Amino acid sequence: MNNNFIVFLEQTDGKITKSSYEVLGAALDLSYKLNCSVEAIVIGKNFVFDESLRLKNLLKITHCKTSNKYLAPSEYANIISGHYSDLVNKDIFFANSSLGKDIAASLAARLDTGIITDCIELSIEEDSIIAVRPIFSGKILDKLKLKGESRIFNLRANNFSPPNKFGDKTEIIIKIIDSFISDFQLLEIIKASGKVDISEAEIIVSGGRGLKDTSNFSLIEELSKILNGAVGASRAVVDAGWRPHYEQIGQTGKTVSPNVYIAVGISGAIQHLAGMNSSKYIVAINKDADAPIFKIADYGIVGDALEILPKLIAELKSLKLKGI
Amino acid sequence: MKIAVCISQVPDTESNITISTDSKNLDLDELDYIINPYDEYALEEALKTKEIFNGEVIVISAGADKNKDALKKALAIGANKAVHLKTNESFDSLNLAKLLYEEIKTHQPVLVFFGKQSADYSNSVTGQITAQLLNYNLLSNVSNLEISENRIIAEREIDGWKEKVSTTFPAVITAEKGLNTPRYPSLKGIMTAKKKPFIEKVIENTLNCTERIELKRPKNKSAGKVAVNSDEGINGLISFLQNEVKIL
Ligand SMILES: Cc1cc2nc3c(=O)[nH]c(=O)nc-3n(C[C@H](O)[C@H](O)[C@H](O)COP(=O)(O)OP(=O)(O)OC[C@H]3O[C@@H](n4cnc5c(N)ncnc54)[C@H](O)[C@@H]3O)c2cc1C
Ligand SMILES: Nc1ncnc2c1ncn2[C@@H]1O[C@H](COP(=O)(O)O)[C@@H](O)[C@H]1O
Numbered sequence: 403m404n405n406n407f408i409v410f411l412e413q414t415d416g417k418i419t420k421s422s423y424e425v426l427g428a429a430l431d432l433s434y435k436l437n438c439s440v441e442a443i444v445i446g447k448n449f450v451f452d453e454s455l456r457l458k459n460l461l462k463i464t465h466c467k468t469s470n471k472y473l474a475p476s477e478y479a480n481i482i483s484g485h486y487s488d489l490v491n492k493d494i495f496f497a498n499s500s501l502g503k504d505i506a507a508s509l510a511a512r513l514d515t516g517i518i519t520d521c522i523e524l525s526i527e528e529d530s531i532i533a534v535r536p537i538f539s540g541k542i543l544d545k546l547k548l549k550g551e552s553r554i555f556n557l558r559a560n561n562f563s564p565p566n567k568f569g570d571k572t573e574i575i576i577k578i579i580d581s582f583i584s585d586f587q588l589l590e591i592i593k594a595s596g597k598v599d600i601s602e603a604e605i606i607v608s609g610g611r612g613l614k615d616t617s618n619f620s621l622i623e624e625l626s627k628i629l630n631g632a633v634g635a636s637r638a639v640v641d642a643g644w645r646p647h648y649e650q651i652g653q654t655g656k657t658v659s660p661n662v663y664i665a666v667g668i669s670g671a672i673q674h675l676a677g678m679n680s681s682k683y684i685v686a687i688n689k690d691a692d693a694p695i696f697k698i699a700d701y702g703i704v705g706d707a708l709e710i711l712p713k714l715i716a717e718l719k720s721l722k723l724k725g726i
Numbered sequence: 727m728k729i730a731v732c733i734s735q736v737p738d739t740e741s742n743i744t745i746s747t748d749s750k751n752l753d754l755d756e757l758d759y760i761i762n763p764y765d766e767y768a769l770e771e772a773l774k775t776k777e778i779f780n781g782e783v784i785v786i787s788a789g790a791d792k793n794k795d796a797l798k799k800a801l802a803i804g805a806n807k808a809v810h811l812k813t814n815e816s817f818d819s820l821n822l823a824k825l826l827y828e829e830i831k832t833h834q835p836v837l838v839f840f841g842k843q844s845a846d847y848s849n850s851v852t853g854q855i856t857a858q859l860l861n862y863n864l865l866s867n868v869s870n871l872e873i874s875e876n877r878i879i880a881e882r883e884i885d886g887w888k889e890k891v892s893t894t895f896p897a898v899i900t901a902e903k904g905l906n907t908p909r910y911p912s913l914k915g916i917m918t919a920k921k922k923p924f925i926e927k928v929i930e931n932t933l934n935c936t937e938r939i940e941l942k943r944p945k946n947k948s949a950g951k952v953a954v955n956s957d958e959g960i961n962g963l964i965s966f967l968q969n970e971v972k973i974l
């Protein structure tokens with residue numbers, strides 16, 4: 403059992419993020435095939451352990467408890483490389499989140515290790531890990547492997563299954579990290595309005611210029627709330643100032659792969675598709691039957707969004723009342 | 727204030743890209759190329775900062791001859807000096823960052839700008855790796871920047887929210903959309919660009935950490951059902967969400 407894996411578990415308010423739980427699932431899956439073991443590391447003030455983290459092949463979870471309120475990515479990387487003395491022959495897995503990429507990059511530089519970001523598939527061929535990642539705005543898939551003694555991977559959200567083999571051997575270790583002087587200072591956190599983080603969301607309801615006016619986005623918000631999803635937007639409406647940039651999906655916005663992507667009043671320009679064409683199911687509502695979005699939609703409705711959305715919302719509400 | 731900006735030249739998004747018959751290479755000739763959109767924000771912010779604090783902006787690009795066009799345009803827009811690290815090989819993000827680091831360190835800039843992501847390979851880590859190699863403070867995905875004599879305040883776009891942080895020089899900044907509105911080259915700019923220093927360095931034997939196995943196209947999504955009557959469509963959509971997607 404050599405070639406051990408390390409998984410960085412990202413947390414918010416002490417809870418492991420959905421995408422890093424998926425990363426853990428993917429690393430464990432590979433570990434069953436390669437017969438190696440997995441360790442996980444969590445960094446932060448709080449971490450709430452729960453039984454869903456007792457998993458087959460997961461030897462231990464180290465919680466590095468810090469007293470600094472804010473950590474910069476390089477400070478996370480310091481803690482990780484300070485904790486493991488033998489990182490040079492390990493494979494390290496991260497979520498493809500902003501923080502995950504920043505830390506992974508910092509470690510790649512320190513360890514002189516190759517890194518593959520935005521993996522959507524991992525497999526084993528001849529005892530090596532093979533990754534697939536989209537390039538050229540998702541037009542091409544690049545299948546590749548990393549040479550060298552160790553490797554770093556960042557895994558895209560919603561592309562890997564969470565762990566499913568539970569075990570009872572997982573050890574939990576708490577390590578106290580002394581507070582240190584930082585070059586960084588957190589001044590403010592500006593939260594998004596919705597509850598669901600768009601890059602992890604299972605369902606995204608996205609609106610475009612077809613909504614006609616910023617006020618009509620209340621319909622998009624309401625639909626996403628009923629479906630417990632997040633709100634997305636096209637660049638046209640972000641540029642118009644109707645929606646904040648962090649909601650923009652596409653080449654110059656976020657890349658998402660939710661279970662369902664509902665595009666309302668969005669034409670489906672190639673730059674928009676670049677951010678969402680790997681969604682599992684795509685639904686389109688557009689009054690123009692020739693809109694390119696219909697070419698990739700699994701279900702489409704041709705019609706006026708401002709008429710369809712209120713009716714759809716009312717139907718879904720009555721279904722909820724009936725408890726379906 | 728000495729500022730470096732790393733820029734790349736990428737195919738226009740509308741381009742059709744074909745895979746070679748051996749499935750290992752892409753046919754990238756004959757395409758229209760543009761400066762990577764995020765790198766335009768990076769360059770603009772570098773120029774704005776230079777205008778306030780004086781100093782010079784050095785633009786650096788690694789790659790084939792086509793990258794010269796990006797550098798020339800950057801000089802026309804207002805950069806002072808360009809460095810072309812000429813190579814026909816492609817490299818993974820670690821080795822690209824090492825190459826850029828070797829060049830950047832000879833200039834000792836206090837600020838280095840990158841785009842957040844390239845439109846071709848989208849590794850989204852080149853700036854971050856370079857920051858660590860340089861041992862500079864890193865601010866990634868920056869959508870608003872305030873620079874004073876001895877501190878940098880940045881708004882950073884994280885996954886579903888924003889944070890405002892401050893740090894000290896020297897620093898690497900990766901530019902997010904919204905940072906500024908990039909300017910266009912002026913006629914005067916284009917004329918004076920020809921007189922600005924343009925350094926070409928031939929890079930041999932770049933290392934590569936990755937081994938390509940295959941390039942392929944994603945499975946083509948075929949169009950599904952499209953309803954033209956709104957009421958039918960609403961009912962159809964609900965049963966689609968119930969029976970196929972299984973989320974209701
Ligand atoms: C370098 C570059 C990067 C870009 N990056 C992005 C990006 O990241 N994300 C992005 O989204 N775009 C991006 N774009 C812009 C992209 O090309 C499109 O311009 C943009 O996506 C269009 O937004 P839209 O679909 O909301 O608007 P439009 O293209 O104007 O489409 C509006 C749609 O609404 C429909 N409609 C109108 N009224 C109604 C109604 N009452 N009910 C139903 N439907 C209606 C219309 O039929 C039309 O199809 C980029 C462009 C470039 C050049
Ligand atoms: N060939 C290159 N030469 C110079 N800078 C580059 C090159 N490729 C990428 N970059 C820079 O690194 C950023 C991120 O690219 P990437 O990590 O590939 O997504 C880009 O926005 C550029 O600023």
